[in-house]
Amino acid sequence: MNLQQTLKLHVKAAIKVLFQSELESVEFQATRKEFAGDITIVVFPMLRVVKGNPVVIGEQVGQYLLDNVDLVLGFNVVKGFLNIEISDSYYLDFFQSIKGETNYGFSEVNDEKAVMVEYSSPNTNKPLHLGHVRNVLLGYSVAEIIKASGKKVYKTQIINDRGIHICKSMLAWQRFGNGETPESTGLKGDKLVGNYYVKFDQVYKVEISELVAQGQSEDVAKKNAPILLEAQEMLRKWEAGDNEVVSLWKKMNQWVYDGFDVTYKNIGVDFDTYYYESDTYLLGKEFVAEGLKTKVFEEDTDGSVWCDLTEDGLDRKIVLRSDGTAVYMTQDIGTAIQRIKDYPDVGGMVYTVGNEQDYHFKVLFLILKKLGFDWAKNLFHLSYGMVDLPSGKMKSREGTVVDADDLIKEMADTAEEISKELGKLEDYSEAEKKELYKTIGLGALKYYILKVDPKKRILFDPKESIDFQGNTGPFIQYTYARIQSILRKADVKEYIALNVVEMQFHDKEKQLIKQLENFPEVIQSAADQHSPALIANYTYDLVKDFNSFYQNVSILGADSDLEKGFRVALSQTVGQTIKNAFKILGIEVPERM
RNA sequence: GGUCGCAUAGCUCAGUUGGAUAGAGCACCUGCCUUCUAAGCAGGCGGUCCUAGGUUCGAAUCCUAGUGCGAUCACCA
Incomplete structure (x- = not known):
């Protein structure tokens, strides 16, 4: 049970004992820096159940917690905010429980239903460009995030062949x-x-x-x-x-x-599996015929088949041409059904497709529901904004596209330039350097795209190259490399095995442990919201906290062996968490840079 | 015209189910490499959260109307 769950039970008990009332939920937030305390309970929502002055109620609840809960060391009330101080031993115990764990944050499969994630889905007449890159990065990352949250995932695409x-x-x-x-x-x-x-x-x-x-x-x-x-x-x-x-x-x-x-x-x-439009459109036609029988669809006098969605606030939609040939919708119906046939454990699907097709997917999901498939309620359109250039939309035919292969190469070239200026890698072989430049260049590109909300349009200016400083992929990779450098100089295994029983934390250390504690929750909400951006922002916050710790506290030069051991183990755990977070974003981390 | 989405610092973006004085990065300005990697740290500057109403103890967040930008409304995919 985590800290919030524990406190929640006690706060509910407090309200029952003190005011004979039932509290439904308890609202927590991180305590702001300017106040004393580790976690804050917001008193205002309790006023719905308990009448009175929020400050007085806060004081009473705080006193109850102090008297009854061991890990609560103190409290203060500011307006309607009850700030609680938690004992260091709680954080120490928590840290001991996760240190050295290579899969920290990832859940084992805990759901018998799998999720199929579709992404990429290109036409086969032209190379992939920047727009596909956003699609592919988003889809891959969401698939990995859902996997990390404890579901089986199949990655797939539909190829418009x-x-x-x-x-x-x-x-x-x-x-x-x-x-x-x-x-x-x-x-x-x-x-x-x-x-x-x-x-x-x-x-x-x-x-x-x-x-x-x-x-x-x-x-x-x-x-x-x-x-x-x-x-x-x-x-x-x-x-x-x-x-x-x-x-x-x-x-x-x-x-x-x-x-x-x-x-x-x-x-x-x-990808785990591929689907081709040329294979599935016939199945779509079968189900259109089926839908005609069950009156989900209707036939016009010219022989074209339609689905009337006006009662659902949408339009009439064609599902078969008058000459009997399939349209886009027909093959999407067929593909969805084929997938469930092939993978009966799939209980839901995620479609990574641009927001220009919002309407199409609204209609598709509704039609599948009307055809009576129970999995149709678990379909999600992962809709994302277009990537536009300063000159406007990218058009393959007019040659105004940013080619995916070129872009990756340019990013690696930029990484190489910066790296050479800094000149830290003289002893690396050419092959090692090349590998590293690619890792950094791709890291910059992927992070740049994944850190923003998928719904938002991205304006990509090739002339203003992607940053390598600040809230960027390379900044996070750099922090990881720094941690590895420390670990190379210390006997890590021994330090991780070290059982620290008592510890007076430095503020920066405590802050890091608090941040580490959030990781599993962040993965869950990123999975629920289909949002790699949450993982990216979390990682950035964690890394900022680590760098502050690194610059303000000496790790290898700690006063005692105990402290040194703890700090090395803490650094190792932060490094592992960065690695895990970046893994589900599809970004690699370097040992040096 | 109907529908959907977006609008937060000069620029790029965060901002959990409504909560404390709206946060980062870039850019600009100050400091910090004789100790673990300065792709870093510490600090400064910078805000009509698009506008107007409403709900609420409390609104960037919810509701209504409007403005701007984008998408969509094909027997194209």
Whole structure:
């Protein structure tokens, strides 16, 4: 039982004994620096149950706690705030119970239901860019956080491998590619295919202007451009199973997947299972037919199928075209159902998709509920704001994107520059240095993106590079490296085994232990709220407290062996907690930097 | 136009179920490397929490209306 739970029981008992009333809940907050005490109980909410002056009630409750609870050493009341002093032995006991624990903060699996987290979900016609990077980092981290909170997690994605956009790249490659391959050009497969997507668009634009010059209106020209008509013909052939088209499709998609794999590996994320739109849209159609029978859907005179959601305050939504082909919604219905079939232990899903699709997911979840799936109530759209450039939106076709691979490289280059200026790593080998620069560069990028609330839009200015000082990834990594440096100079194992029975804490030490105590709770609320930002901010607070401790208190030069041992063990535990917190953000920590 | 989201220091952001004098970082200014890594520490400067009402002992936080920005309302995905 933690401190708050213990105090809560005693405060309730106090109210019962003193005022013969039942208190439902007790409100706690950290005591502000300017007041004496370790934890504060807010008296005001008690006034609903107990009538009287909050200061007087605070005094009485405080006195009761002092008389009846061993770990309470004193109290004071300021206005309606009851500040309580907790004995050092409580914090010491707590510290002894967690020191040396490598999994501190992580819960064992305690729920039979698993959660499936979908993220990334790219189109297969162009490379990943900064927008995908936010998606991937968020999704991966939320998956790891949910795992740390005690649930089984499957990481997955849905790959949009069919549709007109792929045919565009295929057609352009067929026409202008001269048989180029990733091997022959040395290009990553996704980059190669992306180039042909751009090529298509260039030709398409030329053809449009030619048609306009011949007197067609722009709208008509857009529909009549020969290369577009040819792409549409290719899509029809694909859907009809044409051998040549299908094998080209397979070949080019594989190039893209191979390219993506390199990028994912570079970013440091992975997946447990993959879903392809081309595999699930048929199942979606089956369930549309099913929904027609159960009157969840209705058929229009032209044969298109709709779901009427006007009673739920939404619009009518199409789920099948009049020609019987699937739309986006159809395949998402199919994919969700397929996933539950494949993984029957899944009780809920998280979709990491940009906020431009808020409405789509509202509708999808509602339709799945109407189709009668009980897991539909546990679906969550992890919606996040777009990453925009100062010049506006990123557009692949116009080449105004920040490429994911380039970005990672630039971050590592910046890390290298800074590191060389500081010049602390002369004895490192080139390979070790390279590895370290990547760790730091990626750390800066990931932290920069994850520390902000997912809902907020990010304006990314490539010219103003990401900071490496202050509230940043490298600052936290640096603190970790500093701790490791101390641990290398001390006999850590011996110190951790040391049983400290009594200790007069330095303020900074106590503050650190209090901060460590919060970690498991922070993980729980980050999981509940699907928010890596909570973990990032917690880690920053912890690290700031440690640096203050480090600069104000001598660790290896402590007055007694006992103190030294305690401080080394405390540093080790803080380091472990930083490592664990960064692990669920997907950020690595270096031994030196 | 309907719906959804966002608005806090010059800039980038925190701010738990409403609680004490709204907090960090960057930038700018002062100090601190002869002791454990200065990517650090200690301090200073900086606020109409978008506006106006309302609820409350108490509002950045909740409610209503408005303003600004973004998204969405396709037989696109």
